[in-house]
Amino acid sequence: MHDHEVARIFTQNWLPVCRIEQVAEPGDYVTGTLLGNPYVVVRGTDGELRAFHNVCSHHGAEVVNGAGRCKELRCGYHGWTYGLDGMLSRIPGAGRLAGFDPRRLGLTAIAVASWSPLVFLRLAGEPGARDLSGDVQTLRDYLEPPDLARLTWVDRREYAIRCNWKVFVENSLDGGYHVPYVHPRLSGGLAMEGYTTDVLPRTVVQTCAANGDDDRLGKEVTYGWLFPNFFVNRYGTMVDTNIVLPMTHDTCVVIFDWFHDPDSQPVAGLEAAIAESDEVQRQDVLVCESVQRGLASIAYDRGRYSPVFESAVHAFHSLLWEELT
Template identity: 30%
Template sequence: MALFDALQKLKDTASGPFEQATGSPPELYTSPDMLDLELREIFEREWHCPGLAADIAGPGDYVTFSIAGQPVFSIRQKDGSIRSFSNVCRHRMMQLLEGSGNTRSIVCPYHAWTYGHDGTLRGAPHMEKSKGFSKKDFCLPEVRTEIWNGWIYITLNQDAAPVAELLAPVNDLVAQYRMDKYVPCETQDHVWQTNWKLLTENFMEGYHLPVAHKATVGKWIGLDDTVFPDQPNPHFTWQTFTKGETATYGRAADANDYLEGRWRYTTFMPTVFPAHMYILAPDHVWYLSLRPKGVGQVHVRFGVALAPERLAAFPSKEAALRDLVTFFDHVNEEDRFVVEGIYKGAHGALAQAGPLSFLEREIHDFQKYLAIRLCPEKSGAAKVAAE
């Protein structure tokens, strides 16, 4: 099936009733043309999350990321704000920073052009004979940045609506957890052998939890308690579920005096389209932020932060970390197994997706999102990609 036909099929299932929805056609996960279209129509236009504001708490703390192939970094300023910039030197385009850390200034590892935290070029050795050269002409391009409930969001799109506006309908839901006070415990970067959308879809549905995660989180979840929003939203989707008394993680610590009633054991699980998703529980937050690395690979940034009162209940931070990281590594491996397995399965000549369970409602929401951005009526982009 050509990509154009696969997109038509996506549009058909997205515009039909959920009760008749099926999974998406395999070509949407395996076609390099589909990825080109997604990078152009989605990744270059949307907000992306490189991590938690608390990951870069002090002046000069930075974290690197990329948006549709554009290297970027976010850095804490002396005044406490966070700004983001192109991570590409204005001399001969060397990548400036790697990973995360702290720096007094940003020094290019190639010829030592040096930038301030505000992206201005402060030093450029041996440039005095270059006619007309002026440092003020070579600042790093700034990338739009917003902080929302403790998350950093960045976009290359000057025209994108503000995050605070897009996510306003869930602001109160998120804010009640006081997630901006959570303490980051672990961040890891991985590359998984799958298409990015398979991981997004996997995260959104609880249907697989009792099976694929039976050894870990699956046994704690009350699937019958799953709640979805009344109306789908074009920018995100979410569900809430509860965790039982035997759950190791997911319930408010005794010292939590701000969550009440069922919210003390309820988890809020949003996916901010296209690729930021998290599990926000009364005692921890666990997130993924995805970037395609070709059609069959995805960069996965995974992070965990603990509510301060939960952290305080451990004998030591080291003990908390050891316990937590081992546990979530295990959960991630369970997910990696299935999303890499689906990617292999989608290449089969006989591969075809079947109907969805009511627990996969958000996959249908995601299909609607993809159809709006990628299908021909919107921009003609899909047609171009198919030709």
């Protein structure tokens, strides 16, 4: 089932991988591994943003590592060299190979697009399939202005969680149902009676007014979600993004990036604000791991939906059913 979900859900949809500021200038590149697939995102000499499977067409070694700026992409194994457009440009000893055509052995392209501060990849799927701008349109309407693209990146943390990726997504989409019980400090800063959930095509937006007891939250919090695994949350002068990636059938990793609005009144102590956010995430980790243990019990078959709170969870499951079948 894990392999089926990766093939039908995660390789077919847009997944965020890096920040646009990391590939702002010609020659800038960023590498990583997404669901077992090495990739490289690079800004070409023509200014175009491109992405490729970071796999040499010779023996399959990763062509480049880390991040930085370069004029070409050269594999460290046998020296096969590619241009920033992914075309194979040079092979040591190729002059001795009669009829060899290096143009046929370029890097395999990956669909790439950007939205606000992030770069997204779609590992597979037909060319011209689902457009990122259409998917994020509803999130843009709720979260902009101000333009998210001018946010300043502050910090990144990763949370390894012993639960299936869907458990974490469900927890974040439950309409604030768990907040008073799992996050007492956060709940104390929110006017929970006014918590609203808007279920939109392939996205969900949850909003709640703050009651003024927590300066970090500002006047209102907005929690946005894009199917299948991306969250973007705005509160006060800060935004955090969460990327949920499956590791195995019962483990996942959640990658948090924090951003700050440099044109707004700064938060008194960004480290303190991130520490409060980190406390919330660690509380979620504990409850999600508890759910995973319960799912393995012989006493549990399937759950129930709360008709008051969990419309977004139902919408998530409906999208899963549609794409998995």
